Amino acid sequence: MTNERPSERSSNTALPIHRVYAVKYAERDARRADHFLGGDPHDAPMPMDYFVWAVVGAGHTWVVDTGFDESDATRRGRRLVRSVTEALATIDIDAAAVTDVIITHFHYDHIGGHAQFPAAMFHVQDREMAFATGRHMVDRAVSHSFTASHIAGLVVLVHEGRVVFHDGDDMLAPGLFVHHIGGHTAGLQVVRVHTEAGWLVLASDAAHYYENIESARPYSVVFDVPAVIAGFDTIRALADRPELVIPGHDPMVLERFQPVRPELGGIAVRVDRPH
Numbered sequence: 001m002t003n004e005r006p007s008e009r010s011s012n013t014a015l016p017i018h019r020v021y022a023v024k025y026a027e028r029d030a031r032r033a034d035h036f037l038g039g040d041p042h043d044a045p046m047p048m049d050y051f052v053w054a055v056v057g058a059g060h061t062w063v064v065d066t067g068f069d070e071s072d073a074t075r076r077g078r079r080l081v082r083s084v085t086e087a088l089a090t091i092d093i094d095a096a097a098v099t100d101v102i103i104t105h106f107h108y109d110h111i112g113g114h115a116q117f118p119a120a121m122f123h124v125q126d127r128e129m130a131f132a133t134g135r136h137m138v139d140r141a142v143s144h145s146f147t148a149s150h151i152a153g154l155v156v157l158v159h160e161g162r163v164v165f166h167d168g169d170d171m172l173a174p175g176l177f178v179h180h181i182g183g184h185t186a187g188l189q190v191v192r193v194h195t196e197a198g199w200l201v202l203a204s205d206a207a208h209y210y211e212n213i214e215s216a217r218p219y220s221v222v223f224d225v226p227a228v229i230a231g232f233d234t235i236r237a238l239a240d241r242p243e244l245v246i247p248g249h250d251p252m253v254l255e256r257f258q259p260v261r262p263e264l265g266g267i268a269v270r271v272d273r274p275h
């Protein structure tokens with residue numbers, strides 16, 4: 001990283017332009033109090049959506065996170081509305097052919113589908129691998145959002161040479177970066193992408209909902225509260241405009257952006273085209 005402001009770098013027209021997609025694969029009913037540390041005084045429904053993202057540009061496709069499958073859906077009471085493979089197929093991406101997957105963090109809803117990407121290299125943070133295989137997993141309060149078999153599967157992938165480790169902030173390709181944020185988990189990373197609208201940030205669970213970041217209220221599942229708060233500022237600084245910060249689980253994403261095709265309303269949107 002340099003000390004340049006993100007907005008200065010966005011004027012670099014030599015950088016590739018990427019298209020960025022959010023595709024919904026699952027959902028659950030929930031209430032406002034479920035989504036804020038310390039609860040919320042207003043008792044009202046606040047459903048949650050689950051997404052997989054894709055970054056397409058410069059002749060390459062990057063998938064961000066891998067969702068979960070039927071076993072976690074059943075065990076955790078989530079509704080899997082389509083597999084991640086089916087979700088990506090709606091935007092003409094063949095999961096089996098994808099060569100690069102960025103894993104934002106190792107919670108079940110982000111790495112549970114890694115077996116659907118048999119040709120992929122997986123980009124992870126050093127700190128997330130250490131976190132998910134280390135001392136904190138002994139504590140159920142920390143480990144409950146992880147599924148042990150997913151972590152074991154990733155360790156096997158390490159030994160097969162299919163994991164690329166990143167330490168902090170790193171460039172994956174011109175116009176495509178990962179940035180360590182931490183907070184929600186120790187090694188959570190966000191993805192910063194150069195698009196036609198400017199620098200966009202796929203925040204994943206550094207901001208589950210727009211409201212988490214807009215009101216600086218951390219989500220209820222949290223490892224390091226000060227890191228979450230600092231992360232809100234970092235994410236805002238990394239994006240050229242507030243509307244180019246894409247939260248990880250907010251159903252509003254499907255309303256604020258246009259569907260990829262008319263028949264994909266409520267399923268797949270281009271998040272690099274804010275109106």
Ligand SMILES: [Zn+2]
Pocket residue numbers: 107109110205248249
């Ligand atoms: Zn999540």
